[in-house]
Amino acid sequence: QLQQNYYASVCPNVESIVRGVVNTKFQQTFVTVPATLRLFFHDCFVNGCDASVMIASTGGNTAEKDSPDNQSLAGDGFDTVIKAKAAVDAVPGCRNKVSCADILAIATRDVIALSSGPSYAVELGRLDGLSSTAASVNGKLPQPTDNLKQLNSLFASNGLSQTDMIALSAAHTLGFSHCSKFSNRIYNFSPSNPVDPTLNKTYAVQLQGMCPQNVDPRIAINMDPITPRQFDNEYYKNLQQGMGLFTSDQTLFVDRRSRPTVNTWAQNSVAFNQAFVTAMTKMGRIGVKTGSQGNIRVDCGAFN
Ligand code: HEM
Numbered sequence: 001q002l003q004q005n006y007y008a009s010v011c012p013n014v015e016s017i018v019r020g021v022v023n024t025k026f027q028q029t030f031v032t033v034p035a036t037l038r039l040f041f042h043d044c045f046v047n048g049c050d051a052s053v054m055i056a057s058t059g060g061n062t063a064e065k066d067s068p069d070n071q072s073l074a075g076d077g078f079d080t081v082i083k084a085k086a087a088v089d090a091v092p093g094c095r096n097k098v099s100c101a102d103i104l105a106i107a108t109r110d111v112i113a114l115s116s117g118p119s120y121a122v123e124l125g126r127l128d129g130l131s132s133t134a135a136s137v138n139g140k141l142p143q144p145t146d147n148l149k150q151l152n153s154l155f156a157s158n159g160l161s162q163t164d165m166i167a168l169s170a171a172h173t174l175g176f177s178h179c180s181k182f183s184n185r186i187y188n189f190s191p192s193n194p195v196d197p198t199l200n201k202t203y204a205v206q207l208q209g210m211c212p213q214n215v216d217p218r219i220a221i222n223m224d225p226i227t228p229r230q231f232d233n234e235y236y237k238n239l240q241q242g243m244g245l246f247t248s249d250q251t252l253f254v255d256r257r258s259r260p261t262v263n264t265w266a267q268n269s270v271a272f273n274q275a276f277v278t279a280m281t282k283m284g285r286i287g288v289k290t291g292s293q294g295n296i297r298v299d300c301g302a303f304n
Pocket residue numbers: 033034035037038041072073074142143144145146151168169171172174175176177178179181220246248
């Protein structure tokens with residue numbers, strides 16, 4: 001039921017209004033890009049793409065954003081959507097007509113393009129959800145220690161194929177990770193191997209240097225050590241070199257069932273970009289709310 005140009009009659013300029021805010025935010029900080037992209041993913045995988053992730057906790061309710069899996073979401077993603085919403089609502093005809101869920105979808109499309117990734121027509125028409133609890137996040141988001149089977153089953157439960165999963169994982173071509181998310185791979189991995197043997201040896205030493213044991217938990221490192229600010233297919237080339245940061249990344253090359261796709265996209269960025277756009281569009285359709293299932297929030301961080 002989503003459609004391009006959904007707001008053509010009520011707020012025809014919504015996409016250019018959002019783009020203006022995203023451009024300004026991007027000039028202030030590059031973090032806007034990975035923060036917004038990850039926010040969209042964490043929204044869509046929990047209760048569908050309905051901005052449930054944006055709700056702030058209140059006295060009576062601990063919301064999704066305060067669940068353990070969401071605590072590391074960077075504030076600049078939320079800030080981008082809040083600022084874009086304010087800009088949209090400043091236009092009289094658009095006021096309270098565009099959902100936070102759709103603004104997040106548009107902003108996500110825009111940040112990918114700003115970091116030299118593919119651009120695409122974004123489907124719109126989502127309503128904002130009516131519930132958001134930390135408990136509802138449990139088991140809905142993939143873990144960095146997941147293997148191929150676990151990743152496939154989680155993505156399949158959202159209607160996404162292994163191909164979509166491999167394409168979407170390339171989001172890790174941008175952005176940051178805290179050391180704790182992969183320290184199991186560089187220290188005390190197993191009794192026979194202190195370091196994960198699927199990890200490139202030189203890269204492992206670099207990671208140990210950036211993330212010494214007992215490192216400040218706030219320290220975060222680039223997930224793509226080669227082109228950290230470029231949305232590109234370098235992610236797959238890194239996997240071929242044993243330079244995937246998480247087990248969930250490296251397993252895509254280690255497992256024979258997903259390796260051919262990694263190899264194809266490592267050498268064909270056009271094919272990768274197409275697969276990524278297809279998968280993002282599919283992800284944007286997860287659990288879309290219509291009619292009485294949702295509404296258009298006045299404040300993206302609170303229910304009306
Ligand atoms: C396939 C399974 C996935 C796992 C296990 C996973 C896990 C993680 C983890 C552990 C981090 C580091 C968080 C931190 O320490 O701050 C991260 C960061 C990130 N993830 Fe994923 N992720 C997955 C898929 C995705 C997908 C599908 C997207 C988007 C399409 C995505 C986008 C991002 C981005 C952009 C960042 C960087 C965030 C930042 O710099 O603020 N991830 N992910």
